């Protein structure tokens with residue numbers, strides 16, 4: 569039995585979106601392979617998913633759950649197509665959720681200013697009535713023609729998504745956080761590279777490592793919530809915007825420059841870190857350490873899919889078609905002359921890609937969708 573339409577009516581939109589994004593809502597398909605993650609029953613009542621080695625068949629496979637990918641899934645649903653959305657990250661939202669969920673975005677059409685997290689929650693609430701299948705914490709590793717369905721997307725660690733069309737909305741591609749050797753053993757046990765939810769750090773001693781905008785932004789955002797915030801930066805000056813750095817000092821946040829973390833201690837979770845600042849070594853209490861050292865990005869496995877790539881982006885035409893039939897690209901992953909890398913632009917590209925995919929999947933269909941204003945009753949009931 570499909571549940572989301574009932575939920576949409578009964579709960580505030582942001583609440584549904586939050587439940588949807590964390591997989592806590594029964595009846596929504598949600599699969600994760602992160603350690604300790606919950607695996608929910610499928611909406612179709614097929615019992616718990618095993619997650620890793622699962623096969624699924626949909627009309628449209630979307631690679632990437634950033635703004636462009638989520639909106640592509642909405643557009644697919646609006647045209648009556650089923651979709652699956654695959655993302656390497658354990659949470660939907662792409663760069664917005666991973667890098668700046670608390671920042672206000674001012675240039676998304678129709679929003680005077682919207683927090684990153686709120687924008688993603690709204691995208692999730694918007695797509696929820698169409699039941700996309702979310703495969704999070706999963707890397708789309710391969711793409712091969714499939715005689716029956718069109719394409720088979722192979723997932724790292726097992727499992728396949730068969731689809732008639734594919735929309736690649738993979739943003740910057742696969743991004744691997746820069747780290748320090750002493751941090752690795754504590755990944756998931758106190759060491760993190762993103763702060764998806766500030767509230768998780770309430771009452772904690774947090775050490776932030778880095779000297780760029782992210783480090784300063786996290787420090788400012790966490791200062792009122794955490795018990796203590798210490799920024800450890802290996803240089804004497806920050807790369808971040810001057811205004812933020814001034815705010816950080818003005819807020820009384822402890823800042824250690826010319827300093828680096830030499831060791832982490834605690835079992836099973838992080839309890840303290842050793843920091844060498846100049847000649848002086850000290851021990852800081854730390855139940856959380858946020859490494860804001862940047863990311864190494866690249867196309868990752870997508871580079872091997874036989875797509876035409878230009879400057880590490882997928883070349884598309886005006887219909888967002890790649891060189892492969894019924895494979896489209898949208899958002900920051902795609903390139904064409906004059907492309908502007910903005911969220912708003914990615915939304916338009918996702919809509920263009922999916923509506924062209926519809927015509928390919930259902931020859932004779934109209935390219936233009938009906939107006940959503942004519943579908944209000946169907947979307948809300």
Ligand SMILES: Cc1cc2nc3c(=O)[nH]c(=O)nc-3n(C[C@H](O)[C@H](O)[C@H](O)COP(=O)(O)OP(=O)(O)OC[C@H]3O[C@@H](n4cnc5c(N)ncnc54)[C@H](O)[C@@H]3O)c2cc1C
Nearest residue numbers: 632634635636655656662663708738739741899900910911
């Ligand atoms: C600090 C900061 C501030 C910004 N501010 C603004 C702003 O004010 N306004 C604005 O318009 N833009 C802003 N941007 C840019 C904006 O965030 C991006 O343009 C937008 O996120 C691109 O959306 P996307 O969906 O194309 O890709 P992304 O958001 O990058 O999402 C792509 C997703 O694809 C996933 N992925 C990649 N490869 C694979 C794979 N092989 N298998 C599975 N999943 C994969 C990734 O994990 C990621 O989640 C900002 C960016 C940053 C970093």
